[in-house]
Amino acid sequence: MLSFIINNKEICTDLPSGMVLLDFIREEQHLTGTKEACREGECGACTVLVGTMCPDGISYKACASCILPIGDVKGCHIVTVEGLSGDTLNTVQRLIVENNASQCGFCTPGIVLSLTGFCLTSETFAYEDAIDALDGNICRCTGYVSIRSAARCLCEELRHICDNKNGRIPALIEAGVLPRYFLDIPARLKALASCSVSADTSSKCSNSNTVPVAGGTDLFVQKPEELRAAHIAFLSRRSDLNYIRAGDASLFIGSAVTIEEFRNSPEVLRYFPSMKSDLLRHSSHILRNKATLAGNIINASPVGDMSIILLALGARLVIEGKDGKTRNTPLEEFFLGYKKMAYSCGELVREIVIPLPSNTLFNFEKVSNRETLDIAAVNTAMHINISADDKIVDLRISAGGVAPIPLLVRGLEKFYGLKTVPDTCLAIADTVMNSVTPIDDIRGSAEYKKLLLKQLILAHFDTFGIRQVTK
Ligand SMILES: Cc1cc2nc3c(=O)[nH]c(=O)nc-3n(C[C@H](O)[C@H](O)[C@H](O)COP(=O)(O)OP(=O)(O)OC[C@H]3O[C@@H](n4cnc5c(N)ncnc54)[C@H](O)[C@@H]3O)c2cc1C
Ligand code: FES
Ligand code: FES
Known part of the structure; x- marks a missing residue:
């Protein structure tokens, strides 16, 4: 009942x-x-x-x-x-x-x-x-x-x-x-x-026929009829999965945390203040109030906004197996192919862990047909650590809509030690553009998406106050 x-x-x-x-x-x-x-x-x-x-x-x-x-x-x-x-x-x-x-x-x-x-x-x-x-x-x-x-x-x-x-x-x-x-x-x-007599067991994933539903904003669009009669584990009911905690070196996010809770969390905003406005670009208020970070990851959309953000931040997942044991998987190793993940049926994402390195800059960019309520044609996030003498110490760039998976761009170590002068920024943007192989689809041609990605990489640097000479 x-x-x-x-x-x-x-x-x-x-x-x-x-x-x-x-x-x-x-x-x-x-x-x-x-x-x-x-x-x-x-x-x-x-x-x-x-x-x-x-x-x-x-x-x-x-x-x-x-x-x-x-x-x-x-x-x-x-x-x-x-x-x-x-x-x-x-x-x-x-x-x-x-x-x-x-x-x-x-x-x-x-x-x-x-x-x-x-x-x-x-x-x-x-x-x-x-x-x-x-x-x-x-x-x-x-x-x-x-x-x-x-x-x-x-x-x-x-x-x-x-x-x-x-x-x-x-x-x-x-x-x-x-x-x-x-x-x-x-x-x-x-x-x-x-006065409710029966214990609430509906939030536990008791067997592999159980469908874990977090916010349901993907699942109940995809297969509402099938789910009507399914055995559902309602993860939003699990208080043990609903927390945001800041440790010395990491943020720990329970998998029932919604995107709106993350967007407004003082712990998150202390380290990533732009998240408050960045995440206004994810769906809409009435969806973000239910949609979770974990659901966005498991959906494995190549343009998933949270996946793109968390890839650039170097996040890892804590995944619980059917036997109750947990394992850690870096998000960058989680996406294997289109909608294929290093994850098996019956497993549960328990936690998302975001490292908190000091002196880093973060930015997220997204281009979509409509400003809100739309998935991206291309989205990207950059997380960069620049030394006091203006040299790149660490650089992570993710890109969505340009590969079958939410992509972490590889091979950027060659820019470490270089100064963030316009030529370096342009070389980084060109490297990223040339490393992707998007396909033509209704959101744009492959060529358009490559060029757009390059412009968005330059936009990251603009946002950090590193001005560009457009070429
Ligand atoms: C109108 C509309 C607009 C949207 N706009 C955007 C947008 O702008 N950007 C964007 O990225 N996405 C967008 N989405 C997609 C969706 O809202 C997101 O992917 C959302 O984050 C999914 O989270 P959820 O909690 O609702 O997932 P759910 O639908 O509950 O679950 C998605 C999948 O994840 C699994 N799952 C959920 N939690 C766990 C867990 N802890 N462990 C294991 N498996 C789990 C479920 O079983 C399911 O397979 C939009 C969707 C709609 C309907
Ligand atoms: S009927 Fe529910 S959002 Fe349109
Ligand atoms: S009054 Fe808004 S749709 Fe008609």
């Missing part, structure tokens, strides 16, 4: 844990405010809030319900647009109306939920953050100017509650964003958990 709360109603169901939440909401609960459109996480029409109990209380995140299995929301509070307002519109809805930010209305519930998620999580109510929160919501008719105006008004109206000492949820109730029943939800979720 799965139990959770949708809006103000407790749910207990024995429907398969692989059924997607969108179907449960619309077909079983007849809550049709949550819209169905792409069913692939692309449009945001199905956005809901998922509230999960945590040591500090309850934490809400906006997620795409079309690729979210109900087994993953066991013990959670799900909020749809019907759960936000009573007899009158809530503050977010009112501002949408006042700013003429809805025309056909199909995208509007998703936009309301994403903005409400922003209200629950934003520290400062910065307008830019509100716009980032909407990066997974596509509107096809209103136009984004009026939606942005509604977001701006929301930030202005709520900025005063930043310092509210009573907590965010009471402050948002006061501000007319949330209804009053939100106050009782934590106690109701605790009661729901304690």
